[in-house]
């Protein structure tokens with residue numbers, strides 16, 4: 001633990017100056033304690049977040065998230081019971097039913113935002129963090145992490161969760177809505193994903209990549 | 218003012234920050250000179266700089282940011298019309314179909330007494346998309362008019378649009394869930410409408426537009442102005 005603490009202190013120092021992404025102002029990063037956030041003096045944009053044990057925590061939440069993602073997709077999230085018939089809904093069946101309803105583009109949008117991007121985020125984050133932690137990076141590590149950072153906003157499972165709540169209230173009057181086994185896993189998945197994005201400090205990954213590659217600033 | 222002389226941007230110092238790993242790199246002299254002459258900005262597109270640490274393509278400002286953002290915004294505004302006039306879904310009960318647009322969907326929820334839900338859908342599907350389009354158009358016009366009005370507030374507005382835009386997708390997901398669950402033949406069925414696709418496209422296009430807009434353009438006007446003032450004071 002102490003060893004890692006000193007390592008993080010060192011890597012934070014390698015990035016001594018930063019240009020604000022939103023106003024281009026160059027600022028010297030102050031000495032920061034865990035939990036502190038450095039903001040741009042001119043536009044208030046977050047420059048740097050100092051977090052404790054960011055990579056280990058993120059890895060733990062990503063692995064938990066991957067397991068919960070698999071469970072969420074194995075069983076139905078919701079079922080609707082009416083006139084003696086039961087209709088089940090999963091993440092994948094939402095895309096499939098839109099495809100069958102002759103809305104291929106809508107189906108693709110839902111497939112990408114609820115399955116493909118969340119899954120690549122989880123798998124990719126685990127892969128990158130494992131590589132960084134074991135100091136075994138290759139030339140695909142940086143491009144992969146760049147891809148993960150730029151597609152972060154396109155995984156929309158938390159919005160899908162809100163949509164489930166809306167659908168339950170809407171259908172509640174008309175028919176019996178049954179919560180599926182996977183819905184509980186799905187709720188926990190949303191929690192792990194938000195903990196993952198909160199605990200993963202991309203600066204820590206880039207600092208470690210810079211350290212391993214010996215890249216000079 | 219000794220304070221203002223300390224403020225200096227990466228561009229003023231001939232540096233480029235990597236958007237991913239934040240490493241600062243020095244721009245080679247010859248490219249810097251081309252950058253200063255705005256008319257020949259096309260030439261800079263041929264020269265690609267790469268971040269020494271993560272190998273991503275780096276640029277001082279997003280190339281062609283204003284044109285790309287206008288194109289995406291105009292496409293979004295055009296699609297906003299079918300998104301609101303075409304039905305987003307049709308609910309078929311006992312063989313009778315009732316098409317719903319975004320607005321009529323909200324009104325039906327209000328009629329059914331589901332006020333919190335009506336408010337949520339109103340905010341996500343009507344208020345946020347309009348707000349986002351208006352803020353982005355306002356920011357674009359302010360940059361093109363070289364406005365110096367409250368740059369900090371405008372940057373914060375930009376961050377808000379970047380953050381809230383994706384939540385408008387909630388109605389699209391609700392339609393997806395309803396289409397999946399309500400499949401009881403002619404007695405009860407929900408089919409997705411073209412309005413839903415148009416609306417999803419509006420959300421996606423405005424997300425891309427927020428991504429191609431470069432908020433540093435807001436500050437370039439301010440920096441040029443303080444630069445000029447500094448030179449005038451020296452005379």
Ligand SMILES: [Zn+2]
Nearest residue numbers: 020023040043
């Ligand atoms: Zn700033």
Ligand SMILES: [Zn+2]
Nearest residue numbers: 235238268271
């Ligand atoms: Zn980089």
